[in-house]
Amino acid sequence: METYSFPTGCGLQPAHEETPVNRSPKFLSRRGLMLALAALPLLAHAQAYPSKPVTLVVGYAPGGTTDIVARMAAQSLSTATGKTFIVENKGGGSTTIATGHVAKAAPDGYTLLANEMTQTIVPSLFPKLPFDPIRDLAPVTVFAEAPYVLVVNSNVPAKNLRELVALAKAQPGKLNFASGGAGSGPHIAGELLKSVAGIEMTHVAYKGSGPAVQDLLGGQVEVLITAAPTVAAQMASGRMRPLAVAHTKRLSSLPNVPTAAEAGFPEFRIANWFGLAAPKGTSPEVVGYLHAEVQKMIKRPDVREKLLAAGAEPVSMTPAEATRHLETEAQRWGALIQKAQIKVD
Numbered sequence: 001m002e003t004y005s006f007p008t009g010c011g012l013q014p015a016h017e018e019t020p021v022n023r024s025p026k027f028l029s030r031r032g033l034m035l036a037l038a039a040l041p042l043l044a045h046a047q048a049y050p051s052k053p054v055t056l057v058v059g060y061a062p063g064g065t066t067d068i069v070a071r072m073a074a075q076s077l078s079t080a081t082g083k084t085f086i087v088e089n090k091g092g093g094s095t096t097i098a099t100g101h102v103a104k105a106a107p108d109g110y111t112l113l114a115n116e117m118t119q120t121i122v123p124s125l126f127p128k129l130p131f132d133p134i135r136d137l138a139p140v141t142v143f144a145e146a147p148y149v150l151v152v153n154s155n156v157p158a159k160n161l162r163e164l165v166a167l168a169k170a171q172p173g174k175l176n177f178a179s180g181g182a183g184s185g186p187h188i189a190g191e192l193l194k195s196v197a198g199i200e201m202t203h204v205a206y207k208g209s210g211p212a213v214q215d216l217l218g219g220q221v222e223v224l225i226t227a228a229p230t231v232a233a234q235m236a237s238g239r240m241r242p243l244a245v246a247h248t249k250r251l252s253s254l255p256n257v258p259t260a261a262e263a264g265f266p267e268f269r270i271a272n273w274f275g276l277a278a279p280k281g282t283s284p285e286v287v288g289y290l291h292a293e294v295q296k297m298i299k300r301p302d303v304r305e306k307l308l309a310a311g312a313e314p315v316s317m318t319p320a321e322a323t324r325h326l327e328t329e330a331q332r333w334g335a336l337i338q339k340a341q342i343k344v345d
Helices: 030-048 065-081 093-102 162-172 185-197 208-220 228-235 282-300 301-309 319-339
Strands: 053-059 085-089 112-114 137-153 178-180 202-207 223-227 239-244 271-279
Touching: 053 065, 053 093, 065 085, 065 137, 065 271, 065 282, 065 301, 093 112, 093 137, 093 271, 137 162, 137 185, 137 208, 137 228, 137 282, 137 319, 162 239, 178 185, 178 208, 185 202, 185 223, 185 319, 208 223, 208 228, 223 228, 228 239, 271 282, 271 319, 282 301, 282 319
Parallel strands: 053 085, 053 112, 178 202, 178 223
Antiparallel strands: 112 271, 137 223, 137 239, 137 271
């Protein structure tokens, strides 16, 4: 059973200024006793949670990176706590079905969202949702980040990001960049590169990452910017070439691929991230319990190895830091979506 440490001054330890010098320390002052009794419901709640299975809701079908990371987290949390954490997939609606389900769930800590970058994109793509994807959820933490990598078909003459930008400027609009759909992360990434580099490329939307990767390999499109796990297996084929990691530091899994910052484009920074969020109104004690367990999880060598194998880097954010991160990302992508006039059907 989980233990809970009472806050200082709750009464379990006598307040020295209220304890007579001739009284044994085991006795409590009247005020201290009242505070201790008032804290008992908090102790009972902290000890009881979780008393039934906790569900991590994923906004995609099984098999994608978000699903893989969520299942890894559920298994690790179950093993570490002796409690039950399970994954439920609710794909569709650009993750709004899953996000809405969690936002409207009881704020008791038993229904959580396995959230990622899309949560900060959908507010601007779907402004008329019956819930607020940011404010109706309480971030628990962000525990992993997967920086995007820019890859090109091997026939593209550019050997680095600077050469690609020069090529795009010499042939405005002739380079095609692929994505898994309008408003998807790779679409946002392409628009970000266009904006920070001052270039024109033509967006080609596919129904999913798989077809986008296949057409990049086949030469129907020249550029794809996506999370490293999406293209990790194909990079070894020689039919596509990585030019840059869209981040300020190199990926552990791609140590020889320079960053966009190294190429002179530090603002070309985009990464998918993975975290947990609870319905708004979930108690700070439950959020704190979950945050603490996730921090223990990402410090385990086996978990770090699994994240790195999936192209993700472990990170650590408190609930407050995760909240600021989501708000900042939502503002950033909202401004870009408006500038690029991105629409979804």
